[in-house]
Amino acid sequence: MTLGRRSFLKATLAAATVSLLAGKLSLVREAFAEVKRGNLHLVWLQGAGCSGCTVSLLNTTYPDVVDVVLGILPGAGAVSIDFHPTIMAEWGEEALKALERAERGLLNPYILVVEGSIQGEPPEGKGFWCLLGSETFEERFRRLASKAVAVVAVGSCASYGGIPAAKGSVTGARGCLEVLGREWASTAGLPVVNVPGCPPSGDWFVETLAHLILAYKGVLPPPELDEVNRPAFLYRFLAHEHCPRATFFAESVFSERFGEPYCMFKLGCKGPLARCDVPERGWINGVGGCPNSGGPCIGCTEPGFPDLFEPFTEAKLPQPLLPPRLEAAIPAARRLERPLETPPSGFPYFSGAAFAAAALAAAMAGLYLRKRRREG
Template identity: 30%
Template sequence: MMMDRRTFIKAVGVLGASLFLQTYKSDMAKALNELPETKIVWLHGVECTGCSISMLDGESPDIVELLQIFNLNLLYQEVLMMQQGIFVDGKPANNSELNSEILLDEILEHERGYILISEGGVPNGPDGSGKYLILGGRPYKEVYERAAKNASVIVAIGQCATHSGVNAAESDVSELLDHRGIAFTLEDSSKGIVDLLSINTPVININGCPAHPDWVFLTIGALALRKIRVPEDLPEVLDRWKRPKVFYPPDHTVHDNCPRRGFYDRGEFDLTVGGEKCLWKLGCKGPYSHADCATRHWNGHRNFCPQAGSPCIGCVQAGFPDSTRPFYVEIEDTGIVGTDLDTIAGVAIGGALLAAGAHAIRRTVLKKPEEKKDISEEHAPEKTGDEK
């Protein structure tokens, strides 16, 4: 496409996949005349295949149109493949057309430079063996290592792959299972599977439980069109969690554009599900969740969780789910972007009116008299000797 890289990245951030492709249809047609084939290997680790289902729910393009539009060759994807396995109709299947394990072996033996899409985490347990997930008689950990080292870039989609998500959540068996994300396990980069296996392939994380089809489709499209050069552009394009900043803006949260935001500013909160007011009291994590859900929307760009009546549970955040649970309980002492609500209230009362501090002001006003501080005095300018 003729547009430069910065314009392209800006466009994919503002537009959904369908509107982007409609807007630049003629440019895409010209680009396809010279667009080389991009090969894709899509592996599934420990997960629920929810991200594959999310991709299948993508509209205009759907996943088949995506492959055609960007000249992608999907070499392997367990959920979508027609291969049957070791036996077909009671007879051994000894070729790659029928046996997916043979197909994967052939791909890993001969192919290089493909985009590896990683869906799901990689078990390292028990005791570093990786045997808690076996694929074709081999630990998935070993299969993944081969695939990752032959790839040009890894695109980890969904929270299980990006940070191991629910697989690494605190439990009695989490250490035994030792599930790893690709570049991170929860918030720890030293426990990512690429670090453990000394894999140097660059990683792009598409967070979410599940990931939005636009986030995945447009990232793959940008790679196929060479609008994201790997690894040169990654430090500029990605945030510290290796997420594309265009979809996960560091300076923007779900809360900023939530249609319920006005109720928050007025200190009006729902205490039970089904209302129209702010969902903060029901545990909404929108103020801490960096994603464009509120402007991009889900389900064919129609709505998103708080709009549909559910509090945001912070599924795009690195430490999810441990860092955002309990999901439906208010984080009473914390406000927007990690600020203390009483501090916000103090600044708002003692200084200028802060819309985002309305809830905090309400909390301060409702405190018992003996619990209140003289906030106006505390934040007032220091008096001169004559004023004293």
């Protein structure tokens, strides 16, 4: 059997990250086992957005969202998603009965998940932008939030307003935190929890949900939140801090065009401004993500996105200055490592070789340690 380059990289990188993620997987399994014992429900609303966060949820890896929903993970129960517009579109009025049960307290306890921003009234004060049943989205949202044990804003639209709130919009789009206020608290005493990104990684949502479930059950304390109500365990570090191209930034070696393997600062990368763990974690199954795949960070996890970070392909910070001792080395480095053309796969050759070398080194180290244990 032959193993292609892409399959080899995916397999070895997944193996290298399994120890890092094993603890989080255990946490998620324990949380959904608590769901089974405690019968916690999910109500998912969709406001002004593109449904990209729902698509991202389908790509969860640790664990797979299908395993969670069907309850086939060892020790985990099936998760009851009582309302989700995307998967209930053909239900019509029947779908709204789930919301009515939640409003009457018949689904308690439940977590309210919001995807997409919440639009205000038209400028003239008449009409509406978004309805949920026969009521405005905001009216339904406020009523459901008042009975929820937690409100989770998934994606930058639900967190800050996002693209629907960008310059030129007349819809008055806002995020959940702005609508409810910083002093608002759920029935369990929790503030609005933001999981921003455009879209966020599906794993971010599942891990945040797991932490909230265990906090509600008293197994864990509530998650530590940063100044904009993001879980600190997910958004503690800047994308730049764990970027695989960060060493080129430190040496002021920048890509001049897409497809080159150097730092993408000059191509508009906002990694020094945005908090995101995708460069370290990868996007799906430990693979991919903006800088890992040759694209600049666009700052989508931060308040003010997209307006504060546009144009996406222009630098927003002053170029770093090199210590004098390194300045002479840069032209030589640029001559020795000529810009590489992007292959048909879309991945720079340099980046692939670096990943392959790292994976091979990790595999050899694993074999060496196994041999030592057998000899010991």
